Amino acid sequence: MSTSTSLSDAAVHNGFVMTERDRELILATQAGLPLVSDPWAELGTKLNMDADEVLSRFQTLQDAGVIRRVAAVPDHYRLGYRYNGMTVWDIADDRIAELGAVIGELPFVSHCYRRPRHLPYWSFNLFAMVHGTTREEVEDKAAQIRAVLGDACRQHTILYSSAILKKTGLRLRK
Amino acid sequence: MRLDQTDQQLINHFQRHLPVCERPYLEMSRQLGISEQEVIERLQSLQSHDVVGRVGPVFEHSQAGASLLAAVAAPEEQMDLVAARINRAPGVNHNYAREHTYNLWFVMTAPDYELLEEHLDELEQELKLPMLRLPMVEGYHIDLGFDIDWEALS
Numbered sequence: 001m002s003t004s005t006s007l008s009d010a011a012v013h014n015g016f017v018m019t020e021r022d023r024e025l026i027l028a029t030q031a032g033l034p035l036v037s038d039p040w041a042e043l044g045t046k047l048n049m050d051a052d053e054v055l056s057r058f059q060t061l062q063d064a065g066v067i068r069r070v071a072a073v074p075d076h077y078r079l080g081y082r083y084n085g086m087t088v089w090d091i092a093d094d095r096i097a098e099l100g101a102v103i104g105e106l107p108f109v110s111h112c113y114r115r116p117r118h119l120p121y122w123s124f125n126l127f128a129m130v131h132g133t134t135r136e137e138v139e140d141k142a143a144q145i146r147a148v149l150g151d152a153c154r155q156h157t158i159l160y161s162s163a164i165l166k167k168t169g170l171r172l173r174k
Numbered sequence: 175m176r177l178d179q180t181d182q183q184l185i186n187h188f189q190r191h192l193p194v195c196e197r198p199y200l201e202m203s204r205q206l207g208i209s210e211q212e213v214i215e216r217l218q219s220l221q222s223h224d225v226v227g228r229v230g231p232v233f234e235h236s237q238a239g240a241s242l243l244a245a246v247a248a249p250e251e252q253m254d255l256v257a258a259r260i261n262r263a264p265g266v267n268h269n270y271a272r273e274h275t276y277n278l279w280f281v282m283t284a285p286d287y288e289l290l291e292e293h294l295d296e297l298e299q300e301l302k303l304p305m306l307r308l309p310m311v312e313g314y315h316i317d318l319g320f321d322i323d324w325e326a327l328s
Contacts, residue, residue: 067234
C-alpha cells in the first residue's frame with residue numbers, strides 16, 4: 001500500500017486539467033528545484049521538454065493552485081526554535097470568524113485554523129501554532145493571543161510538542 | 175551551522191515566496207546584492223545542513239485529495255507502540271508527540287474523503303483507542319511561515 005497521496009483523483013480543479021506531463025513535472029520537483037543557474041533547462045533535459053515548456057507548465061500549476069507557493073522553506077527546529085506550541089482556544093462560535101482572521105495575521109503565528117469541537121472530550125475550536133526558543137517565549141506569545149481574544153475566549157491551553165515522530169512533505173505516488 | 179547576515183536575509187526574503195521566472199537565482203541575487211553563484215552556493219549549504227528543507231514548490235494538500243488532523247490519548251507505557259502503528263498507517267505524513275492527555279497528533283492523507291475515513295476507521299480499530307478527528311473547518315493562516323527573530327536565536 002502506498003503511503004503517499006495521489007494527485008490524480010483531484011486532477012481537475014479551477015477548470016484546470018492536469019496532464020501526465022504535469023504529473024511528471026511534479027514528481028521531478030517535489031523534492032526541490034535543481035540548484036543551478038537554469039533549473040528549467042536541467043529539468044527539461046530530464047523530462048525531455050524544452051526549458052520554456054517546463055517553466056510555463058510550472059507557472060500554470062501555480063496559477064491553478066496545485067502549487068501553493070515556491071519557497072526556500074526553513075526548518076524552524078534546526079534554526080533554534082526548539083519549542084513548538086499548539087495553542088488551542090475555546091471561542092464563542094459567533095466571534096470565531098472575525099477573531100480567527102485577526103489571530104492568523106499575528107506575525108508570530110505560523111498556522112491558524114478553525115476545527116470542530118468534540119464535546120465533552122475536546123472543547124477547543126481555534127488552533128494557532130506558535131514557536132519559541134524557550135517555553136517562556138511561547139507562553140508570552142500565547143498571552144498576546146489571549147489579550148486579543150478577550151472575553152470571547154472561554155478557556156485555552158498549550159500543547160507543546162515533545163517529539164517529532166514523523167514529518168514528510170506531500171509526496172505524489174509514483 | 176552559523177548563519178551570517180546574508181543567510182538570514184536570504185531566509186527572510188524567500189521563506190514564503192521565491193521568484194518563478196527564467197533565472198530565479200539570478201533574480202534573488204539582485205535582490206540580495208550578491209552574485210547568482212553565491213545564492214546557489216548558500217542555498218546548497220543551507221540545504222546540506224538541513225537549515226532549509228527544500229527550495230521548491232509547496233503543494234496544496236486540499237487539491238491533492240483529503241487530509242485530516244487526528245489525535246489519540248495513548249497510555250504512557252504504550253506511546254512508542256501506538257506511534258509506530260500510526261506511522262505505518264497509509265498516508266500519515268506528520269506525527270507529533272505532545273504533552274497532553276491527547277498525546278499523539280498526526281495528519282493522515284488519502285486521495286479522497288471516503289478512503290480517508292476508511293483508513294482512519296481501520297487505524298482506530300487497530301489501536302483500540304478513541305480518535306479525535308479534527309478536520310479543518312476554515313483556515314485563517316495556512317503554513318506561510320512566520321517572521322524569524324534572529325536576535326532571539328543568536
